[in-house]
Amino acid sequence: MEIQGLTGRLLDELGPAIASGELPEGSVLRGEELEERFGVSRTVVREAVRILEGMRMVASRRRVGITVLPKSLWDVFDPMVIRWRLAGADRPAQLRSLGSLRVAVEPAAAALAAVHATDDDRRELSALAVELTVAAREADLNTFLGHDIAFHALVLRASGNEMFAHLGDTVGAVLTGRTEYHLMPHQPEPYAIRLHREVADAICSGHGEEAERAMRTIVTGALAELNQQLG
Amino acid sequence: MEIQGLTGRLLDELGPAIASGELPEGSVLRGEELEERFGVSRTVVREAVRILEGMRMVASRRRVGITVLPKSLWDVFDPMVIRWRLAGADRPAQLRSLGSLRVAVEPAAAALAAVHATDDDRRELSALAVELTVAAREADLNTFLGHDIAFHALVLRASGNEMFAHLGDTVGAVLTGRTEYHLMPHQPEPYAIRLHREVADAICSGHGEEAERAMRTIVTGALAELNQQLG
DNA sequence: CACTTGAATACGTCATATCTTTGAAGCGAT
DNA sequence: ATCGCTTCAAAGATATGACGTATTCAAGTG
Numbered sequence: 224m225e226i227q228g229l230t231g232r233l234l235d236e237l238g239p240a241i242a243s244g245e246l247p248e249g250s251v252l253r254g255e256e257l258e259e260r261f262g263v264s265r266t267v268v269r270e271a272v273r274i275l276e277g278m279r280m281v282a283s284r285r286r287v288g289i290t291v292l293p294k295s296l297w298d299v300f301d302p303m304v305i306r307w308r309l310a311g312a313d314r315p316a317q318l319r320s321l322g323s324l325r326v327a328v329e330p331a332a333a334a335l336a337a338v339h340a341t342d343d344d345r346r347e348l349s350a351l352a353v354e355l356t357v358a359a360r361e362a363d364l365n366t367f368l369g370h371d372i373a374f375h376a377l378v379l380r381a382s383g384n385e386m387f388a389h390l391g392d393t394v395g396a397v398l399t400g401r402t403e404y405h406l407m408p409h410q411p412e413p414y415a416i417r418l419h420r421e422v423a424d425a426i427c428s429g430h431g432e433e434a435e436r437a438m439r440t441i442v443t444g445a446l447a448e449l450n451q452q453l454g
Numbered sequence: 455m456e457i458q459g460l461t462g463r464l465l466d467e468l469g470p471a472i473a474s475g476e477l478p479e480g481s482v483l484r485g486e487e488l489e490e491r492f493g494v495s496r497t498v499v500r501e502a503v504r505i506l507e508g509m510r511m512v513a514s515r516r517r518v519g520i521t522v523l524p525k526s527l528w529d530v531f532d533p534m535v536i537r538w539r540l541a542g543a544d545r546p547a548q549l550r551s552l553g554s555l556r557v558a559v560e561p562a563a564a565a566l567a568a569v570h571a572t573d574d575d576r577r578e579l580s581a582l583a584v585e586l587t588v589a590a591r592e593a594d595l596n597t598f599l600g601h602d603i604a605f606h607a608l609v610l611r612a613s614g615n616e617m618f619a620h621l622g623d624t625v626g627a628v629l630t631g632r633t634e635y636h637l638m639p640h641q642p643e644p645y646a647i648r649l650h651r652e653v654a655d656a657i658c659s660g661h662g663e664e665a666e667r668a669m670r671t672i673v674t675g676a677l678a679e680l681n682q683q684l685g
Numbered sequence: 686c687a688c689t690t691g692a693a694t695a696c697g698t699c700a701t702a703t704c705t706t707t708g709a710a711g712c713g714a715t
Numbered sequence: 716a717t718c719g720c721t722t723c724a725a726a727g728a729t730a731t732g733a734c735g736t737a738t739t740c741a742a743g744t745g
Contacts, residue, residue: 226504230504266497266500269501273457273501274507276505277457277508277534278508278532295619298529298531300531301509301532302529316616319615323615323617330558332558335554384551385530385551386551387558389529
């Protein structure tokens with residue numbers, strides 16, 4: 224679900240360059256310069272810049288050029304921005320931000336899911352918790368990661384809140400990144416696994432507060448681990 | 455900080471039309487049709503569509519046209535999308551989503567602010583709490599609203615989390631909308647005012663848990679009130 | 686020194702042409 | 716009648732030339 228064509232390719236050059244700080248705040252680009260540098264036409268440059276303008280990473284002004292805006296103005300919830308920042312020099316800061324966001328949102332989502340999840344949601348959640356346990360026991364990290372992502376995305380979706388649901392992919396990106404990052408030398412901790420089952424059980428039986436508490440333990444643990452890794 | 459020019463104007467026609475459901479999921483537009491309907495050139499249409507594509511509200515495909523994507527794919531955290539939805543038929547759903555989001559995020563932000571707020575932040579927060587109390591006592595609703603928005607935005611910013619900070623404007627839009635919505639026939643509740651002062655005091659003195667608790671009481675109260683209003 | 690004026694500049698918009706992709710119609714063979 | 720291949724046309728994607736317009740900067744003027 225990405226932007227296609229030359230515009231998309233240019234975007235994937237400019238976005239990361241800005242997100243990583245390679246083009247710092249206040250940098251000025253000229254449209255014609257971008258045309259030459261990337262060998263594309265005005266059309267392509269203008270459309271890519273418009274998209275960046277839509278996410279408030281740049282502003283285009285007559286007689287001045289295309290200015291890189293301060294990070295505080297960026298749409299930091301835009302999945303593209305998040306992906307670019309996770310891929311570049313801003314990765315630690317982005318992981319910290321997302322860690323705190325998870326601590327805030329996921330317990331609330333779990334509590335809501337206990338009320339709003341459909342029967343199908345509950346069944347799938349239970350199944351995922353079981354498969355998670357199996358994959359962990361067999362130390363199958365890739366399978367584990369996939370189920371873990373699906374688990375958290377499902378809780379967020381089952382909350383019935385569209386904004387929470389939308390964070391599913393982002394959380395998935397964090398979990399993927401975390402696995403890649405420290406390469407998961409050890410198998411997942413049994414305690415964390417048990418907590419996932421507790422979340423699933425609590426949501427299935429409609430115990431919102433318990434689901435919230437268990438989920439909070441999971442995400443605060445993840446945040447603590449993250450802070451330890453990042454120093 | 456809006457998109458300027460004809461592109462911006464077209465965007466402000468198309469965005470709300472899609473957000474309100476006037477152009478439902480699956481609707482197909484042709485670029486040429488938009489050119490004629492709005493009397494603008496291809497350039498303008500394409501750039502506006504590109505921006506909408508960037509927020510995943512539409513997808514453009516050859517031989518088909520510009521298709522309105524299902525709401526579940528939209529970047530629901532994009533400030534433009536939120537504004538458009540708040541302005542149209544989707545307003546109740548958007549208010550509910552934002553209400554839950556506030557319950558999740560603002561208490562966490564308050565807790566973090568107690569640790570990360572600068573001295574200036576703390577001073578400003580105290581001042582705002584006082585001015586809030588004064589405006590409430592004088593039943594000056596506009597002043598009260600302004601300070602209320604500033605208060606919540608400051609807590610979010612002082613949390614030190616850029617993603618939380620970014621929600622300041624959105625929360626402001628919710629508060630503004632709420633005041634406009636039920637026209638605030640009564641003066642703000644003294645209990646809610648006291649809670650704001652508690653939040654400020656707790657953050658100033660570094661008591662994260664107390665700040666979190668007081669803030670949670672505020673936002674859960676707001677959510678309950680909202681649910682009552684919306685049925 | 687402050688103000689006005691003008692020219693240079695870079696984006697904004699329009700119009701047109703060509704290329705590329707792709708959905709669908711057409712058509713033949715099994 | 717259905718499957719599979721070919722062909723065609725529709726619509727977006729890209730390129731390019733022309734002109735409009737706001738904005739900046741500096742020269743000129745009082």
